[in-house]
Amino acid sequence: MAQTVHNYLIFETAAGFCGIAWNGVGITRFQLPTKKAEDTERLLLRRLAAGEPGTPTPEVAEAVAAVRRYFNGEQVDFSDIQLDLEGQDPFFKQIYAAARRLGWGQTTTYGALAKELGVGREAARDVGQAMAKNPVALIIPCHRVLAAGGKVGGFSAPGGSTSKIRMLELEGVRLGPPEPAQQSLF
Numbered sequence: 001m002a003q004t005v006h007n008y009l010i011f012e013t014a015a016g017f018c019g020i021a022w023n024g025v026g027i028t029r030f031q032l033p034t035k036k037a038e039d040t041e042r043l044l045l046r047r048l049a050a051g052e053p054g055t056p057t058p059e060v061a062e063a064v065a066a067v068r069r070y071f072n073g074e075q076v077d078f079s080d081i082q083l084d085l086e087g088q089d090p091f092f093k094q095i096y097a098a099a100r101r102l103g104w105g106q107t108t109t110y111g112a113l114a115k116e117l118g119v120g121r122e123a124a125r126d127v128g129q130a131m132a133k134n135p136v137a138l139i140i141p142c143h144r145v146l147a148a149g150g151k152v153g154g155f156s157a158p159g160g161s162t163s164k165i166r167m168l169e170l171e172g173v174r175l176g177p178p179e180p181a182q183q184s185l186f
Contacts, residue, residue, distance in 0.1 A: 005023070005050045005051070005052060006021040006022060006023050006028055006029070006048050006049075006050065006051045006052075007021065007022055007023070007051070007052055007053070007054025007055075007056075008020060008021040008022075008029070008041075008044060008045075008048065008051045008052070008053060008054065009053065009054065009056055009060070009064065010037045010040050010041050010044070011064055011067075011068075012037070013033055013067060013068050013070075013071040013072075014068070014071045014072050015033040015071040015166075016033030016034050016035050016040070017033055017034055017035070017036060017037040017039070017040040018030070018031055018032065018033050018040060018067055018071075019031035019040045019041060019043070019044035020044075020056075020060060020063065020064060020067075021044060021048055021051055022054075022056070022057065022060050022084075023084055025082070025084035025086070026059075026081075026082035026083045026084040027060065027063060027081060027082065027083050027084065027136055027139065028048075028083070028084045028085075028086075028135065028136070029044060029047055029048060029135050029136060030067075030135070030136040030137055030138055030139050031043050031044040031047075031137075032137050032138060032157040032158060032159075032163065033071070033158070034158045039158075043158070047135065059081075059082060062081075063078075063081050063139070066078060066081070067138065070138070070170070071170070073170050075104045075171075076104070077103065077104065078100075078138065078139045078141070079100050079101070079103075081139050083136055083139065083140075085135070088135065089130075091126065091130075092129075092130040092133065094117055095113065095117065095126070095127055095130040095131075096130065096134065096140045098113055098116055098117055099113065099131070099134075099140050099141055099142060099144070099145060100139075100140055100141070102141050102144045102145075104171050105171040105172045105173055106144060107144045107145070107146050107150070107168070107173060108144065108145055108146070109124070109145065109146050109147065109148055109149075109150070110124035110125070110127040110128045110131070110145060110146070110147060110148070110153065111124040111127075111148055113127045113145060114126065114127050124148070127145065128153070128154065131145050132154065132156045137157055138167075142155075143155065143163075143164045143167040143168060144168070144171075144173075146175075150175065151175075152164055152165060152175060
């Protein structure tokens, strides 16, 4: 069986260089920004079996324009972007579909997302694993899924949880400092 060749594009945004890959079905990979185009390309290609630079289809060009608007702080809805999640775990696909329903500035927790899927909060770890393996971060908004108690949780993209916090701040979400262990008398 022949490997599917993905086309890809590295492009600049206000937050740095992003990468996007696609095939004839839809977008297959998205790389969140790094400071250098070479770093973004290296990270993107690490997750592609076969990739070649290409000229974006009109749909991919629209997605690129939407990503640029997003990192300029403009409210963007990525839910209509056509994805190809072939090869992804079937349960992860359900998790990704649920995460895509989170709109601009909305957050949930790993446990709440698991409960929404009818598998109970004990599957929160599975939700976290799906978010860590998200092939199209931002388009599937894993940055909007938080740990219990509204804590940031992990983020496997460049910059880690700092990037997650910045993306949430772009959407007007402010994560406050943790509550003190003991209350002050004053």
